Structure formats: structure tokens, C-alpha cells
Amino acid sequence: MPGSKTGDKKTVLFLCKCSSNISNIVDFEEIKRWAGEKGDTNIAAVSNLLCAPDGKKFFSEVIKKKNVNNIIIAACSPKLHEKTFQDIAEKNNINMSRVRMANIREQCAWVTADKNEATEKAKSLINAAIKRSFLSEDLKRRTMKAYSDVLIIGGGIAGIETARTISKTGRKVYIVEKNITIGGSVMKTEDLAPSMECSPCLMAPILSDVRDDPNIEVLANAEITNILGFFGNFNVTIKEKPRYVEDNCIACEECFKVCPVSVKNEFHYSLGERKAIYTLFPGAVPASAVIDKNICKHFTDNSCDKCVSVCPFGSINFDQEEKTTAINAGSIVISTGFKPGDLAGFPELGHKSINDVYTTYELESLLSTNGPTGGKLKPDDEKIPASAAIIHCAGSMDSRGIPYCSSICCTHAVKAGEMLGKVYPAIRVFNIHNDLVFTDPEEHQFYKKQKAKGTTFIKCFDLSSIKITKTPDDEKIKISGYGFEPISVDIAVLATGFKPADDFKELAKIMDLALDKNGFFRPGHRILHTTASEQDGIYSAGCASKPVNAAAACTQAQAVAGDIMSRLIPGREIELEIFTSFIDEEKCAGCKMCIPACPFKSIYYDPERKISIINEALCRGCGTCTAACPSGSIFARHYTDNEINAEIEGILHG
């Protein structure tokens, strides 16, 4: 019987001429003769163009009529058409793993003009494919129901808007916030430029919406510790730190009055103070207060429990423990916000060393009626500042600080003048700038209005020459720099930029994402998909991928929500990797060496059975672990050592 060497499999060898692309160089008659002589394939079928409609029909007919169950196609690169032919085979009830290509075009016909050489090489490659095909096993296509819930990291305005939009479709949304309540940076200012809309008034109904939305779950005072999986199937581990105050706390603030410990309030840039038990602002979500364990006297020396006795709801619970929660989500949104640029590297700007020198953030905080000083620069000092200088680009576009332009701070700088003017109507304002960057006509209009109101815009060609000084005898702050006459003012405001938040690096590591040179998350595409990340299913909104203002953050949030909702349809199945790896449980010694090797964190150790296990819903079939297993206990489906050795054998011993 011809083809007896093939065992119980009937094997067909398709030879594709690729018009004449291949047959010009590779001698098809010789290949057919050689194949017949070898006898390990049953049929050699020649096609002029196997991937054309006629060719596909021919392919389909041959495998159906001849009752074939093992297919070798000597043609172009498997990258081009392996899937095409696998799909046709599957339609004819032949497992996809039974279709194997030998690349005799790119690797033979196109790399030499020597017909003999090309034909001999084609034989080697075909032989390798044949030898390997005898060892391949059927592979199963696997699917799973995608999770349609969404996890949002960071509860600033971008995260909140994403959550609100998605929750309307009935999907569950989780907001994980590292601070004790959501709200983020917009809660630190009174007015949002350029419209100067009242930020707390804008946010109050939004926050209460979130609080009352049964589909949104807020995990505050929490951080992400691990993320596994891929689009449609993420497993996220979250650590919630104890608040020591139960959820029934309504933030009545009774305890604040009796708490004996105070500390600088970092939420207000350390300008005001807060107690050991505190909230960030009225109407916070979650509402309940938090005890700062590091300073609370119950924890430091067990000398106080005043809050316990005054709390009308019995909410204080010093025994609360850290909670770890695991969540399955289909998509993840990074909306972790930003951090204001700091001026530690710029002593010449006098920040923190000279009184009355503030950053724009500090100024906003001080001038907010809900801020640390009730809306005045100095609540106790009745002196009214007569003049202010606002320095643009402070600490930006300079390697000592932020090397880039954040594109937000010019509007902040203009807004600083507007805010000062509201509180101190007679104040004279000087804006010292080089570039002026506005991102839309409204912002530009805002600037023009400010100018019309009498603000002097002073151009300084080299902002790094700016010096802010004040001697003990001086009443006023002196500002000097290249290209303008020094001015003396009562206060100076530094418009600093946006930096990536501190946890970006850690998050990037957990999610296996790259940061760009400025430390922001690299977008999926700079133009076409700025809210995608480099990993399918992980999105960014707000300041995660670059500095944006609140309006842009909301637009991005809605874009992300739309993107997710269009792709993550509840009930839809997602295809899982077919070529996964598996561990031979009889052989595995539980040495754990494969675990760090897996780039997708798909392997875990089972201490009871003392072996390692691959979670095949997470495995991407990269095969790294098979090389790492020191006892040869891991097998990569479709790429077993035996298959690869057979292929090499086939090449070496044609």
C-alpha cells in the first residue's frame, strides 16, 4: 500500500506554484518524483494558485474526496495563508493542527536563483513538515464568556465619568482609589478655568450619583496588587487598607472636635491642618471618616479613645483589618491623575523659602472658600496684597524639573490672576511668560479678557533667568530676569506643570505596560487611539497618558466608556489561546522554577499537591516555561520538543 509509512493517517502534499513564483525556481516534477519515492505521503496535488478561489475549491475537494486527514502545503509563508487553509480544513472536519505549511517561496524560491539549490532546500523543508506532522495532535478551540464588568483605577473626574457612563448600561463598575475618597484634583480648587465654573458645585451631584449608583462600587483607601489576564478576562487583586471607621459613619465630624492630634493636611498641599480622624471634604464618597494610624494616639501609645465615646453611631472600630478583594473584569481603565510639578530643584524661585511665594495649586487651595483658610491667603493677617507676579512655566521645560510643556499651566497662570482679582479687586497682576500655550479658543479668550482687565503680560525670553528674592529689610518680593525691568510685588505665584503620579511606575509594572520618556502611559496610538494602552483591554483617561484639563479628561472618559461598551458585550464569548502549555502532573517536582519564567503570570504553585499548575485561561502559549522547566515536565501544545526534533530531523536527514 502506498504511504504505509504514514501509519493510520492519510497524508496529502499540496504543491503550490504561486503562478510561477515558486515553480520557476523549484523543480516541481523532481519534488513529485522524490515525494513518490519517499512514500510517506499518499497524494501529491499540484495547484497553480492554491489561495485563489479555484485553488481553495481544489484544496477542499481533494481533502474531502480522498478522505485525507493530514495535510502538508508547500507554498508561501505560513504567516500568509496557514490560517486560510486551516479554516477550510476545519470546515471539512479536519483539525487545524493537521494542516502544516512548508515555506518554499520566501525561504527557497525567493532567496536563490539556483534551481538545484532551491529544489533541494524545498525537499528539506517539506520533509521537515511531513516528519513533524506525524506527531501533531488535535487541538481544541476554547472560548470563555467575557467578563463585561469594568475596573477603573483612580477616582478622579476621568474615572468617575467613565464609571457613570458605563454603569448606565447595567454593567458593574469598580473604582479603585488610593486616597480615602474619590473626587481627585478637581476637588482642590473652587473654579475650573476657563469658564470659572464652581468645581465643588459641579462635583457634588456627580459624587452623590456615584454613591447611589448600585452598579458602581467604590473601593477607596485601596491599591492594586496584581493583575492577570487579558481583554475580557482580567483577574485583579485589590488591597483595601483599614479605615478604622465603619461604613455607617455619616461624617458628622463630632469626633474631629475631640481628637487631640493634628497634622498638616496633605490634601491641601500641607497648608492647613487635619485631625488624626478626618475626611477630605464634606460630601465625600465614601462618606466615612478615616483614622490615620500613624498619628492616632490609640495606636501610638494607647492613650486615647475620645472619638469612640463621642461618635453617635458607634462607628469607630480599631480592630478593622486590611481586606484583599479579587475582581474579574473585562476591561481596565487607568485614570490615576497627576501630581503637581515640584520646585525642589529651583531654589532661585524662593518657593518654601520666601513667604508669599505660592504655586498655582497652593493659591487655588488657599483662595477656595472650602479650603484650609476659608478663602483668604492669610486668614489672620488683614493686609491686602496690592500686587502679584505670576511666573509661567515654573519648573517646566527644564531638566531640573519637568522637561516638557504640560500645556495646562498657562491657563492656570491666567486663572490665578482672575482668582486674586475676585478676592482682592484692586490687585495689580503681572504675568511673566515666554511661550503662551492655550489649547482652545475659550482659553485664549480667557487670556484676552484678563489682559483687558489690566493684567500686564511681561515677556521674558529666558525663564531660567528668573530670580525671586526678598531680604529681611524688604517689604516686597523682587522679581528679576532677562529682558525686563525687575518688579516688586506683594506675592509671587509659580505656575508649575503636571507630573505623572507616583504610582505610575508600580502600576506599569503590574500591568506590563511601558511608560513614555516623560513617565506617562504610552498610548495605543498617538493619533488614532490616544485612550488605548499598549495592551488590549486596558485604557487610559485623564492625565494617565499626558497632562489634560478637566474637560478633556471627561471627553476621554466618555470615549473610553464608548470603546469598552462597543467591544465588551455581556454574554459574548472570547477565544482563548489554542497553543497553550500544560504541565505533566506526574513528572512535575514542584520546583517552582517555571513560575518566574512566565511573562503572563499564568503559573501558580499548588502547595497541597506540591506541583505547579498552568492556568490555561491565562496562558498565551509563549512557550517560555517549557524551556525553563528543568525536568522537561512542561509541554507546549503544537510545539513539543518531539515535534521540533522531528522537524530538525527532517531537515538534516532528508
Next chain:
Amino acid sequence: MTKPKIAISWNSSCGGCDESIVDIEDKILDIAAKVEFVLWPCAMDFKYDHVRALPDGDITVSLINGGIQNSHQEEIARLIRKKSKTVVAFGACAWLGGVPSLINLKNKEELFKSSYLESISVENPRKTLPAIKSKVDNCTLTLPEIYDTLYKLDDIIGVDYYLPGCPPTADLITDLFLKLIEGGLPEKGAVLAPARSLCISCPRNETKPDNFEIDEIKRIHEIIADPEKCFLVQNLLCMGPSTRDGCGCSCIKGNMPCTGCFGPADKSDQGAKMIGTLGSILKGSTESEADRVIDGIADPAGTFYRYSTAASMLGRKRKEDR
């Protein structure tokens, strides 16, 4: 019933394997009473002619230790194979080449030079080297031919079983004898120890974290090793992960890392497997960082292939004339 006939023979080995048979203590006497030894050059006075005189296949089982490095060893191995029903490659050297097969990283000339000319304990003013034939006072003396390559036993003759270890442990030897006498040997071709790696038996495996990284490799004399922690976690190379289980963790219990004498856990290349697995725990995000860590491996061949050079993918040093 006639007693099973047993032959024990040695080749390029240190004698430790023979010693280990004697080491099974009083049990050897029980066994000796139940079997008939027909050859054991190391312990008993039989002549090879006795063996030559036996009918083919007469010996029930032969335990051969050591790899094959000269023509005499080859001749005796072939003789024993012919006369035996079953041949066991006894110990690491017979199975995988063992420590002597590290010589495959050199040539015969280099071996002679170092052993007979340059070794500090050798005085050889006439620079005499071993030769197959040498004339001395009108007499011709002959020596077996020393090969350029040391072969593992199954490169030369068919082998039915492999008993790992340098040397095999008393328990495994006793078990082998019991099965020889009473039956119960597995299918031919088997390695007579569990096909899993040593970590499974190692009491220190529990101390090995699921995920760890080492940024430096130390040698055992450079630190005082913790007696309970996994050696790898202590920056010491332990061959346990790529070594077959079955020794009872002798070295580890003596606070020494495994050097790999039980060979690979499956048919793979033991050294390559260990190198592969180190890739997952050695720190080194940059090439120079990785180089620094790897430079800590003082003797890579002796570390990864101490017992298995002849069986490795490397096999031997490349021959220049090829």
C-alpha cells in the same frame, strides 16, 4: 533452581561504584547466598577466560560501571554483553559518562600532556607517553588503545537498565538486587529512580518562594549556608531542579548543594535544562548586568555537566580535522 549469575565489571570509574555494592553491608551476604558471582574484578579473583567460556546469555545480569575510554574496556564490555541476559549501566559514569567524561572537553593529546608531562606529581624526563606498542629490551609491550573520546556505556553496547548515582545509594542497590532475584523490574530501558527532579524530595523546597530572583552567584565556601533554606535562594547553584530524585537528598542533608550526580530527570540534557531554568531567576535586565551575574559561575562545564558530559548535546570538544 539454579542461582542467578551476576557479573560486576568496571571501566573508566573511580571504584566508588564497586565500593557502594560492598557498602550495602550485611545485606550483601544475604544476596551473595542467593546469587552466584561470575565476575567482579574489584572484589573477587575471576579471570576473563572464565567469562569467555560461558555460553552466550548465561549471565543473568551484569552490572557495569564506568564509561568506555579504551579498547580493553570496549572488548570486555562487548564480551559481557554477549554473555548476559540483562545489562545494567551502574552509576553515573556508565549511564552518562560521569566525571571522567569531562575529558571530552579536551583531546587525547591534551590529556597525555597534562597527565604524563605537566602534572606536578609526575617526573618523566624521557617524556614517555602511553603507546599501544613499545619496545623495551627487544620485547614488545602492548597497552590498550586510549580513545580520544570517553563514551557512555550505551554508545558501545546495548543497555537494559540504568542505575543513577555517583555512586548509586545502598537503598537503590539493595532494591535492584531484590528485584533481580524476586522479579519486579520495570520495562527495559528504564532509569531505576523516580522520573522527577530532586526538589520534590528536598525538605528545603518549601522555603523557596514562588517568585524570586538572584542577583549574584556565590560558591559554597564563600558563605555559611543556612541549613534550612533552598540553596538557590541563598545565591548558591544547586543542581537539584534538573537532577533526578532518588538519592534521599544526601548532599542537601549535609548542607551541600546538589551537584547533579543522579543525572537528568528525563531524557533531556541536564546541563542545558539547568541553564534554561536559571534564566528564569537570574536578575539582569541589561546585558552587562546579566554578564556580571553569569560571571559568578566559576566553572560552567564542571557545574552543569559534572556527571553528564558524554551524554550531553555537547558530547565532546569539536574535532579540528572535521
